[in-house]
Amino acid sequence: MLGFRIYLLQRISAMIMAPLVLLHLGVMIVVIQGGLDSAEILSRTRGSLFWGGTYGLFVLAVSVHAAIGIRVVMFEWMSFQGIKLNLVSWLVFAVLLMMGARAVYAVVA
Amino acid sequence: MQEPTDSLEISVWRGDATGGGHIIYQVPRQPSQTILDVVTWIQREQDPQLAYRFSCRVGMCGSCAMMVNGIPRWTCRTHVQKVVQDNQLTIEPLRNLPVIKDLVCDMSEFFTKWKAAGGQFMPRKTRQDPVEPLLPDSPKRAAANAAIECINCAICYAACDVVTWNPGYLGPAALNRAWSLLNDERDSGQQARLEAIASDAGCHNCHSHANCTTYCPNELNPSASIAGLKRLAARAVFTGNL
Numbered sequence: 121m122l123g124f125r126i127y128l129l130q131r132i133s134a135m136i137m138a139p140l141v142l143l144h145l146g147v148m149i150v151v152i153q154g155g156l157d158s159a160e161i162l163s164r165t166r167g168s169l170f171w172g173g174t175y176g177l178f179v180l181a182v183s184v185h186a187a188i189g190i191r192v193v194m195f196e197w198m199s200f201q202g203i204k205l206n207l208v209s210w211l212v213f214a215v216l217l218m219m220g221a222r223a224v225y226a227v228v229a
Numbered sequence: 230m231q232e233p234t235d236s237l238e239i240s241v242w243r244g245d246a247t248g249g250g251h252i253i254y255q256v257p258r259q260p261s262q263t264i265l266d267v268v269t270w271i272q273r274e275q276d277p278q279l280a281y282r283f284s285c286r287v288g289m290c291g292s293c294a295m296m297v298n299g300i301p302r303w304t305c306r307t308h309v310q311k312v313v314q315d316n317q318l319t320i321e322p323l324r325n326l327p328v329i330k331d332l333v334c335d336m337s338e339f340f341t342k343w344k345a346a347g348g349q350f351m352p353r354k355t356r357q358d359p360v361e362p363l364l365p366d367s368p369k370r371a372a373a374n375a376a377i378e379c380i381n382c383a384i385c386y387a388a389c390d391v392v393t394w395n396p397g398y399l400g401p402a403a404l405n406r407a408w409s410l411l412n413d414e415r416d417s418g419q420q421a422r423l424e425a426i427a428s429d430a431g432c433h434n435c436h437s438h439a440n441c442t443t444y445c446p447n448e449l450n451p452s453a454s455i456a457g458l459k460r461l462a463a464r465a466v467f468t469g470n471l
Contacts, residue, residue: 196394
């Protein structure tokens with residue numbers, strides 16, 4: 121079941137994701153144009169609070185957004201309800217957050 | 230558009246809450262024939278046990294809605310010529326509502342949700358008070374007027390996929406009514422209505438497919454009403470009113 125606050129959380133997470141996706145794509149295009157290789161990119165991202173914060177926020181927003189979206193699909197198409205629905209939602213959130221955090225760590229640490 | 234021929238092959242769903250199936254009837258083709266004419270002919274000439282519902286026959290009462298070739302329509306205002314394919318038609322009871330018998334649905338759930346969404350007008354004043362002036366051009370009144378002509382035929386409800394997937398969802402008609410009243414300055418029940426449309430069964434379940442708007446025979450836009458409710462409820466959350 122989708123409460124109104126969960127619905128709002130999904131909209132807010134989408135609003136956070138949209139500019140970050142544009143920023144990511146923009147930076148990728150500029151970087152490729154400049155001819156930087158992966159080692160040079162990593163030398164700029166490692167230890168950077170800005171890139172850590174940017175991608176960390178993006179990963180958090182994706183985890184929230186996708187978990188709620190999948191929650192709705194599970195409820196409407198697979199009739200998941202109650203504890204089962206909550207468990208699946210939290211599991212999707214946790215897995216996405218863990219995978220995303222690992223990727224951010226690899227780029228920033 | 231096809232040229233009229235002598236006979237139509239009509240597949241009508243017959244059955245009740247326990248199940249049923251389609252029965253084929255041959256019906257003579259008439260000029261300016263409506264789907265309701267076809268159903269009435271079958272009942273009068275071929276099968277008196279066929280159950281269906283109608284009243285005004287002119288698109289005012291909203292009682293004759295059925296699925297015609299899989300699309301919800303007012304049968305009284307749908308000409309055969311407009312929807313017939315290869316001289317064949319399929320007529321079924323409205324989707325998303327329990328069947329009582331043949332083409333008659335149980336509308337209880339539809340009207341229960343209409344009430345649950347705060348569909349009743351709650352006046353702020355009594356008959357002893359002077360009549361409240363309403364400015365027809367004010368934005369709120371314009372929004373209320375745009376949604377007010379609903380006759381509760383349940384076509385939008387039958388067209389809504391979210392109702393199919395989530396039977397608890399209030400549905401487009403109930404939410405459209407709530408939007409009309411939330412814009413009515415004479416009403417005193419706004420807080421309870423706001424809580425109803427933002428409940429778990431509320432407006433935010435809508436995926437904006439807009440089937441309700443596509444098929445509304447009165448050309449209303451329940452999708453826009455629901456979008457308005459989402460904005461209203463979001464604002465209420467951020468201002469601490471929900």
